[in-house]
Amino acid sequence: MQEQLISDTSQAFRSVFHSEQERIFLAPGRINIIGEHVDYSDGFVLPAAIDKYICFAVKKTVDSDICTFYAKDFNDSFSFKVNEKQVPVAQMWVNYVLGVFNAVQESGKSIGGLQIAFGSTIPMGSGLSSSAALECGFAYILNELFNLGFTKKELAVIGQKAEHTFVGVKCGIMDQFSSVFGKEHQVIMLDCNSLDHQYFEANVDGYSFVLFDSCVKHTHLTSGYNDRRRDVDNGKKYCGKDFPMYRNSGTSALKCLMKYDPK
Numbered sequence: 001m002q003e004q005l006i007s008d009t010s011q012a013f014r015s016v017f018h019s020e021q022e023r024i025f026l027a028p029g030r031i032n033i034i035g036e037h038v039d040y041s042d043g044f045v046l047p048a049a050i051d052k053y054i055c056f057a058v059k060k061t062v063d064s065d066i067c068t069f070y071a072k073d074f075n076d077s078f079s080f081k082v083n084e085k086q087v088p089v090a091q092m093w094v095n096y097v098l099g100v101f102n103a104v105q106e107s108g109k110s111i112g113g114l115q116i117a118f119g120s121t122i123p124m125g126s127g128l129s130s131s132a133a134l135e136c137g138f139a140y141i142l143n144e145l146f147n148l149g150f151t152k153k154e155l156a157v158i159g160q161k162a163e164h165t166f167v168g169v170k171c172g173i174m175d176q177f178s179s180v181f182g183k184e185h186q187v188i189m190l191d192c193n194s195l196d197h198q199y200f201e202a203n204v205d206g207y208s209f210v211l212f213d214s215c216v217k218h219t220h221l222t223s224g225y226n227d228r229r230r231d232v233d234n235g236k237k238y239c240g241k242d243f244p245m246y247r248n249s250g251t252s253a254l255k256c257l258m259k260y261d262p263k
Contacts, residue, residue: 002026005055005121012072013057013117021057021117023145027137028053029122030129030178031211033187039172041232042193047174048202049182050211052122054133058141064113069097072119082111088166096134099162104142111146126213131167132175135159140180153195156180170229 006024013021028049035045068079071093078094080086085105086098104111118137122130136159143150150158159176163169173192181188183199190197 001121002051002053005053005119009055009057009072009117009119012070012119013059013115016070016077016117017059017068017115019059019115021115022059023057023141025056025058025137025141025144026053027056027133027140027179028182029133030175030182031209032174032178033209035174037228037232039174039190039192040170040229041172041236045174045190045192046187047178047182047190048187049178049184050128052120052128054118054120054122054130054137056137056141057117058145059115060145061113061115067101067111067114068116069094070117072117073124082113088168092167093134095166096131096162097138099164099166100135100138100142100158102166103158103161104139104148109142109146109148111142111148114141114145116141123213128211129175129179131163132159132179135162136176136179152180153177156195168226170226 006026010021010024013019029052030047030049033046033048035043035047039045065081065083066079067082068077070077074093076091076093078089078091078097080098080101082101086102088095088098101111116138118134120130120133122128122133124130136155139150139155139158139162142148143155156173156176156179159179160171160173163171163176173195174190177190177192177195177197178188181197185202186199187202188197188199
């Protein structure tokens with residue numbers, strides 16, 4: 001399936017740009033085993049990257065300040081000038097890449113022109129973090145091709161910032177971190193406050209993780225996700241009044257509540 005994705009994306013690049021790509025990049029989706037809605041409250045999560053990807057076929061353009069994207073799955077294109085300030089647009093998928101570009105631009109880094117076609121085997125709107133794969137895949141491409149010098153943790157934060165600023169979803173760091181740091185046959189225990197992490201072998205011989213696609217699509221922007229995030233943040237503030245040790249400790253609101261004894 002991975003080979004077919006690469007072949008289809010390469011073909012899309014040739015059809016749209018009438019040339020051969022120079023590089024192929026893959027960015028994985030993710031599952032989460034433990035810690036739903038804990039990442040944005042600075043808790044611990046246990047995600048893993050999966051063998052579903054966004055594939056990017058990429059070519060640098062000489063003497064050009066234009067970055068052009070072709071989204072194969074949408075049959076849609078978008079171009080922007082890399083020396084100009086960008087703002088969110090009506091095409092929602094575009095805001096994920098524009099948000100990444102904006103974060104890179106605000107860091108003082110500069111990039112050149114690119115041609116990019118991308119396609120995906122990550123089901124969109126199914127909770128497998130196709131958006132994080134798009135954000136972090138693009139951030140990784142820029143870092144690699146233009147020698148920007150970002151660390152892997154910084155790339156994950158850039159992806160998160162893109163979602164906060166241009167998409168409007170106040171997500172935690174888990175999705176982006178998983179896409180950047182995922183390893184084959186490994187799960188990641190991640191402290192979402194410090195970004196300290198540890199790998200464990202995903203040795204589940206005799207057992208299986210089964211993913212069911214309900215075919216019910218969702219978006220964080222319209223699902224009440226930001227409301228839940230606000231509720232958790234308010235809960236942390238109230239806990240912090242009675243338990244100052246938790247105010248900036250990175251301990252999740254859930255742990256704080258478990259410690260609370262009204263007596």
